[in-house]
Every structure is written in structure tokens, then in C-alpha cells.
Amino acid sequence: MRHHLILLLTVASALLMSGGCANQGGGISQSEGSKLTPANAASAQWAVNLDNIEACSCPLFCQCYFNERPALHQTGSGDAQHAMRFCRFNNAFRINQGHFNDTKLDGMKFWMAGDLGGDFSKGQMDWAVVHFEPSATPPQRDAAKAIVAAIFPVKWNSFTTGADAKIDWNRTADGAEALLDDGKAAQIVLKTTRGNEGKPVVLKNVKFWAAPRNSGFEMMASELEAYRAGDKPFEFKNTNGFSTTIDMNANDVAKGHAAGFSSN
Numbered sequence: 001m002r003h004h005l006i007l008l009l010t011v012a013s014a015l016l017m018s019g020g021c022a023n024q025g026g027g028i029s030q031s032e033g034s035k036l037t038p039a040n041a042a043s044a045q046w047a048v049n050l051d052n053i054e055a056c057s058c059p060l061f062c063q064c065y066f067n068e069r070p071a072l073h074q075t076g077s078g079d080a081q082h083a084m085r086f087c088r089f090n091n092a093f094r095i096n097q098g099h100f101n102d103t104k105l106d107g108m109k110f111w112m113a114g115d116l117g118g119d120f121s122k123g124q125m126d127w128a129v130v131h132f133e134p135s136a137t138p139p140q141r142d143a144a145k146a147i148v149a150a151i152f153p154v155k156w157n158s159f160t161t162g163a164d165a166k167i168d169w170n171r172t173a174d175g176a177e178a179l180l181d182d183g184k185a186a187q188i189v190l191k192t193t194r195g196n197e198g199k200p201v202v203l204k205n206v207k208f209w210a211a212p213r214n215s216g217f218e219m220m221a222s223e224l225e226a227y228r229a230g231d232k233p234f235e236f237k238n239t240n241g242f243s244t245t246i247d248m249n250a251n252d253v254a255k256g257h258a259a260g261f262s263s264n
Contacts (some may be wrong), residue, residue, distance in 0.1 A: 003062050003078060003191070028190070032150040035046040035128075042253075043249050043258050044100055044101050044146065045100075045101055046096065046098070046099060046100040046101065046143065046146070046147060046249060047097075047098060047099060047163065047248075047249035048095060048097075048098035048099075048105065048147055048246075048247070048248060048249070049095070049096045049098065049245065049246070049247045049252070050093050050094060050095045050096060050098065050245070051093070051096060051169075051171065051243070051244075051245050051246075052092070052093055052243065052244055052245075052246060053092040053093045053169065053171065053176045053177075053178045053188055053190065053241075053243050054089065054091050054092075054188075054241065054242055054243070054244075055085050055090050055091070055093070055188045055190060055222040055225030055236075055239065055240060055241040056088060056089035056090070056225065056236075056239065056240050056241075057086060057087060057088040057223075057225075057234070057236045057239055057240075058070055058087055058239060058240045059239060059240060060193070060219065060221055060222075060239065060240045061203065061217075061219060061240055061242070062087065062240040064087050064116060064120075065206055067122060068119065068121035069085050069120070069121070070085050070086055070087035070116055070117075070118065070120075073201065075093075078176070081190040084118060085117075085118035085119065086115050086116070086118055087115065087116040087117075087124075088113075088114070088115045088227070088234045088236070089112075089113065089114060089115070089116070089225075090111070090112075090113045090178075090186055090187075090188050090225050090227055091113070091156070092109070092111055092167065092169055092178030092180075092188055093109065093110050093111070093112065094107075094108075094109045094169045095107065095108045095109070096245070098147075100139075100140075100142075100143030100146065100147065102141060103137075103139045105140060105143060105144070108133075108136060108140055108144065109133055109167040109169055110130060110131065110132050110136070110144050110167070111130065111131040111165075111167055111178075111180050111186060112128060112129070112130050112131075112148065113128065113129050113131075113162075113174050113186055113227040113229075114126065114127050114128030114129060114156075115127055115128075115232070115234075117157075120154070120196045122215060123155055124154070124155050124156075124157070125152045125154050125155065125156045125157070125204070126156070126157050126158070126161070127156060127157055127158040127160075127232065128156055128158070128159050128160075129159075129160050129161070129162040129229070129230060130144070130145070130148065130159075130160075130162065131161075131162040131163065131164065131165055131167070131180055131185070131186075131229075132144070132161070132164055133164060133166060133167050134164045134165075134166075136164075141161075142251055145260070147195070147248075149252075150210060150248065150253055151208075151209050151210055151211050151246070151248060152209050153209075153210050154242050162185075162229055162230065163185070165180050165181035165185050165231065166179075166180075166181060167180055168182070171243060173192065174191065174192050175189070175190045175191040175192050175220060176180070176188070176190040176220060176241075176243050177190070178187050180229075181229075184208075184228060185227075185228055186226060186227045186228060186229065187224060187225070187226045187228075188224070188225050188241070189222070189223040189224040189225075190218075190220035190221065190222055190223065190233045190242075190243065191220055191221050191223055192218070192220055193219040193220055193221055200218050200219070201218070201219040202216040202217065202218050202219070203216060203217040203219060203242070204216045204217075208244060208246050210247045210248070211248040211252075212247075212248065212249065212252050213245055213246070213247040213248065214244045214245060214246050214247065215245040216244060217242040217243075217244050218242055218243045218244065219241075219242055220241040220242055220243060221238065221239075221241060222236065222237070222238065222239045222240055222241035223237060223238070224236075224237055225237075225239065225241065
């Protein structure tokens with residue numbers, strides 16, 4: 001998915017906390033109890049280290065990380081067949097360690113699905129939905145939304161919060177699998193791609209959106225990626241997938257990682 005875009009944390013936070021995103025309530029922390037706003041989100045102290053299982057509709061490897069438009073797809077059949085560009089994706093996140101002020105995020109899982117649209121050269125994406133597990137507290141949800149705004153600082157035609165559901169997250173030497181609501185709402189099934197000496201193929205020196213650090217993209221073929229919730233379901237097989245560990249904190253934004261960076 002696209003990463004070399006103009007990054008504006010305050011604007012992105014405002015988008016996520018406005019009517020475009022269903023706010024679950026709560027605040028920055030249990031003790032503070034105040035609503036999370038673009039102003040205090042921008043001044044918060046936070047850090048997160050999280051694992052990501054990702055799949056999308058693009059061929060392996062997703063060209064959106066290097067270009068301003070996603071892959072071209074043939075849709076429909078017969079006389080109704082036509083070509084269009086889109087990148088329909090699923091991200092299953094698991095936070096290894098994290099905090100947002102004094103709100104602990106360790107072990108939290110959340111799911112992000114959507115479509116980048118056909119041309120995101122100006123930082124305008126189509127739609128996205130974020131799902132939380134029922135155990136996530138209101139402050140944790142608000143914290144995750146603010147962190148998502150920092151990692152994905154773009155504009156969306158629609159950005160909403162979907163229904164709560166259990167998230168299963170599993171990474172092995174042979175692949176990765178993630179389920180939202182036991183697969184009824186969404187599913188990712190990846191198989192590890194191996195190169196020399198049977199070792200996993202890892203793509204290095206590629207930025208994951210605005211996050212300045214990652215462990216490398218471990219390449220995986222997507223045997224299945226599907227989003228089955230809402231009114232825009234999709235399903236793809238034999239497409240792009242990967243797994244990586246992302247690291248980012250509030251100081252990265254303050255130091256200018258969210259001020260903009262050039263394309264490869």
C-alpha cells in the first residue's frame with residue numbers, strides 16, 4: 001500500500017476523530033478521562049511496536065509501495081468486462097508493546113480493511129474500516145485511531161469503525177493466518193515465499209507508510225484474502241501478502257518523519 005505521501009498528522013487525526021469515523025468514546029487515558037481531540041492527539045506521548053499480517057488484491061509484490069496507482073484488474077464478464085485500478089486490502093495488527101500516554105496497548109489486536117482507490121497520487125484514498133476486539137477499552141480505541149492516523153496520514157473518502165469481533169492472529173515459519181470473527185467477517189491466509197537455501201524472502205529498505213522503522217517485509221503469497229463485512233465485500237486468491245514488524249513513536253512525528261518524504 002502507498003507510503004510516499006504528504007504526511008499531516010493533525011489533519012489525519014482530525015479526519016479520524018470527526019464524523020467520518022464512528023467514535024467509540026473515551027479519552028486519552030482512564031485517569032485523564034478527556035475526549036481525544038486532534039490537538040491533544042498531536043501532543044500525546046506514545047510509542048508502538050506492532051506486527052502486521054497484510055494482504056491485498058495486487059500481484060506479489062504490491063506495486064502501490066513504488067507507484068502512484070495500484071495494479072490494473074479485469075472485472076465483470078462478457079460484454080460487461082472492463083479494466084479498473086484498485087488495491088483492496090486487509091491488515092491484521094497485533095501490538096507487541098505500546099502505550100498512548102498512560103494507556104497500555106500491549107497485546108491489543110485490531111483489523112483494518114479497505115480500498116486505496118485507483119489513483120492516490122494526491123493522498124486521497126477510497127475507504128477503510130477498522131475493527132476492534134470487544135475487550136478493547138474506549139481509551140485504547142481512541143489511542144489506536146490516533147496511531148493509525150500517524151502511520152497512515154492520508155485522506156479517505158470514507159473511514160469508519162466496524163463491528164467488534166474476535167481476532168485470531170497466527171504467524172509461523174511456513175506462513176501466517178488471521179481471522180476476523182472466525183473468518184465470517186474477514187480472513188487472510190499467507191504462505192511463506194522462500195529463496196536461496198530455503199530461507200524466507202525479505203524485502204528490505206522499503207518504508208511502511210509513515211513508520212520510519214520496520215523489520216523488513218517477509219514476502220508471502222496470499223492464498224486467500226477476503227473482507228466479508230459491510231456493503232463492500234471482496235475476495236482474492238493468489239495475490240500479494242507479507243508480514244512485518246513496525247516501530248514508531250511520537251518523537252518520530254516531532255522529528256519530521258510526518259512532515260513529508262520523497263518517493264523511491
